[in-house]
Amino acid sequence: xxxxxxxxxxxxxxxxxxxxxxxxxxxxxxxxxxxxxxxxxxxxxxxxxxxxxxxxxxxxxxxxxxxxxxxxxxxxxxxxxxxxxxxxxxxxxxxxxxxxxxxxxxxxxxxxxxxxxxxxxxxxxxxxxxxxxxxxxxxxxxxxxxxxxxxxxxxxxxxxxxxxxxxxxxxxxxxxxxxxxxxxxxxxxxxxxxxxxxxxxxxxxxxxxxxxxxxxxxxxxxxxxxxxxxxxxxxxxxxxxxxxxxxxxxxxxxxxxxxxxxxxxxxxxxxxxxxxxxxxxxxxxxx
Amino acid sequence: xxxxxxxxxxxxxxxxxxxxxxxxxxxxxxxxxxxxxxxxxxxxxxxxxxxxxxxxxxxxxxxxxxxxxxxxxxxxxxxxxxxxxxxxxxxxxxxxxxx
Numbered sequence: 001x002x003x004x005x006x007x008x009x010x011x012x013x014x015x016x017x018x019x020x021x022x023x024x025x026x027x028x029x030x031x032x033x034x035x036x037x038x039x040x041x042x043x044x045x046x047x048x049x050x051x052x053x054x055x056x057x058x059x060x061x062x063x064x065x066x067x068x069x070x071x072x073x074x075x076x077x078x079x080x081x082x083x084x085x086x087x088x089x090x091x092x093x094x095x096x097x098x099x100x101x102x103x104x105x106x107x108x109x110x111x112x113x114x115x116x117x118x119x120x121x122x123x124x125x126x127x128x129x130x131x132x133x134x135x136x137x138x139x140x141x142x143x144x145x146x147x148x149x150x151x152x153x154x155x156x157x158x159x160x161x162x163x164x165x166x167x168x169x170x171x172x173x174x175x176x177x178x179x180x181x182x183x184x185x186x187x188x189x190x191x192x193x194x195x196x197x198x199x200x201x202x203x204x205x206x207x208x209x210x211x212x213x214x215x216x217x218x219x220x221x222x223x224x225x226x227x228x229x230x231x232x233x234x235x236x237x238x239x240x241x242x243x244x245x246x247x248x249x250x251x252x253x254x255x256x257x258x259x260x261x262x263x264x265x266x267x268x269x270x271x272x273x274x275x276x277x278x279x280x281x282x283x284x285x286x287x
Numbered sequence: 288x289x290x291x292x293x294x295x296x297x298x299x300x301x302x303x304x305x306x307x308x309x310x311x312x313x314x315x316x317x318x319x320x321x322x323x324x325x326x327x328x329x330x331x332x333x334x335x336x337x338x339x340x341x342x343x344x345x346x347x348x349x350x351x352x353x354x355x356x357x358x359x360x361x362x363x364x365x366x367x368x369x370x371x372x373x374x375x376x377x378x379x380x381x382x383x384x385x386x
Contacts, residue, residue, distance in 0.1 A: 047349065047381035077382060091317040091353065091377040122382040129384035200385040245360070253364055254307065258326035258335040260342060261311065 046203030048077045050234065051120045051129065054207050057237045058214045063104055069216040071137075072116035073102045075167065080121050083162045099170045112171040118213045119163055120206050123155045129206040132160035133213055141178060142186035144219050146196035146205035153187045194223025204230050310365055310372040314339050314352075317379060326365060332376075333361040339378070351379040 055074035062070050076098040081087035083095065102117075103110040118133040121143070130152050134141040141164070143156045161178050168175055176183070188209075189195060196205050205223070208230045212219050307329045314322045314335070322342055324335050332352070336359070340347035352359040354368055354376050365374075 045383050045385040047383050049351070049381060081382065087317045087379075088319070091315075091379040093356075122384045124384075127382070127384040202384050206384075252307075252329050252366075253331050253362075254327060254329045256327050256330045256334075258312075258324045258330060258338055260338060261323045261325050 045200055046129070046207075046234075048120070048122065050238065051203055051206055051210075052076050052078075053241065054234050054237055055118070055120065055210050057241070058210055060104060062214055069116075069214065071114060072118065072214060072216070073111060073114045074210065075099065075102050075117060075119045075163070077120040077122060079119055079163045079166070080123065080159050083166055084159060095166055096170055099167055108171050112173055116213070116216070117164075117167070118210060119160065120210070121156050121159055123159060124150070124152050128152055129202040130156045131206050131209040131213065132156055132163070134160075134164055138184075139182055140184040140186060142184075142188055144188045144206070144209035144213075146189060146202055146209075146223070148187055148189040148195070157185065188219040190223030191220060194225060197224060201227055204234075207234055306366065310370065310374070312365070312370065313373065313375045315375055315377055316343075317377075328366040328370075329364050331361065332359050332363045332365065332368075335376075336361075345380065349381045349383060351381065353377040353379060 052074075059072070059074050062072075076093070078087060078092045079095060079098055081092065082089065082098070089095065089097070099111065100106050100108065103114070115137045116133065116135045118131055121130050121132045122128070123130075128147075128150065130146075131144040132142070133144065141160065143153045143160065145152050145156070164178065165175065167173075178185070190205075196202060204227050208222050208226055209219055211230065211233075212222060307327050309325045309327045312324045312326055312335065314324060322339060324338065326332070326335050336350065336352050337347055339352075340350055354363075354370065354374070356377075359368070359376065
């Protein structure tokens with residue numbers, strides 16, 4: 001989170017980088033930011049683990065405390081890559097697994113009773129977070145987009161519909177004709193003065209939208225002015241997640257580097273330090 | 288042939304290593320690509336994670352490593368996770384969006 005804090009205070013770092021000379025033909029890489037000697041890259045931005053965890057916590061709090069609406073649930077952001085074939089179940093969990101854990105009890109019946117569903121979606125180029133949602137009672141589905149000018153609904157809505165079809169199938173619910181006139185398909189975004197003005201905070205806006213979705217208050221009240229508070233809340237939420245693993249006691253460790261070895265030649269590979277980096281280039285690796 | 292004999296790769300570094308004998312581990316990405324490592328049982332898997340990230344050209348913080356479906360901690364070792372020779376570690380690359 002420290003990197004995020006740094007970025008938060010430096011919206012115009014690119015233009016002020018002292019070592020960079022800019023001409024009118026310069027093309028800037030929006031994913032590499034710099035302050036002092038700190039390069040902040042896209043990998044320091046909010047990843048799916050944080051977004052999914054925060055959404056799950058929001059939902060659990062609502063269900064536990066009953067302080068806000070409980071007619072909703074969040075599904076994992078991995079449903080998108082799973083339905084589009086960009087991830088496999090072995091590494092990120094299967095589609096069915098993710099649907100099963102969408103409610104605290106893991107009951108598909110409970111999930112099917114929820115009228116409102118939301119799914120964080122990451123896509124586009126450059127990658128960008130939006131929040132897809134459906135409200136079965138109001139027959140409304142849509143995408144919350146913090147920069148609607150990017151028209152991310154063009155990739156997000158088809159992805160959302162594929163996910164929704166998959167969830168309906170998993171929950172043995174009848175299919176819906178999403179594209180028919182009985183369903184309203186919307187793009188929601190903050191008021192113009194509250195929209196995302198930087199090139200990094202779409203994940204925070206996605207969390208902001210998740211909060212508003214949970215409250216059932218619509219998506220128009222908050223935006224750019226609330227980024228700091230949503231970041232703080234996200235950190236506080238994550239720090240409250242229970243610890244579930246015991247620390248290994250009295251575990252012996254050594255400092256040896258692993259070695260990348262040739263495929264199918266595990267027993268005969270030479271041992272050694274991570275001069276293996278050099279060896280790695282020579283190693284035949286199956287890709 | 289004993290386990291010790293099987294894991295002595297060359298004559299220059301022959302010594303008994305007992306429970307800390309190296310094992311072979313396969314790291315498999317979500318698209319099925321495989322990288323093979325040899326790592327001692329008491330070596331922290333964070334070393335392997337760093338080497339893998341370096342190998343594939345990604346930031347290690349954007350990669351999640353899973354063994355038997357559970358996320359691997361920096362302090363874990365093959366021994367602490369009861370890993371065996373030729374076990375598989377699955378890799379999950381985070382979705383990261385920043386506009």
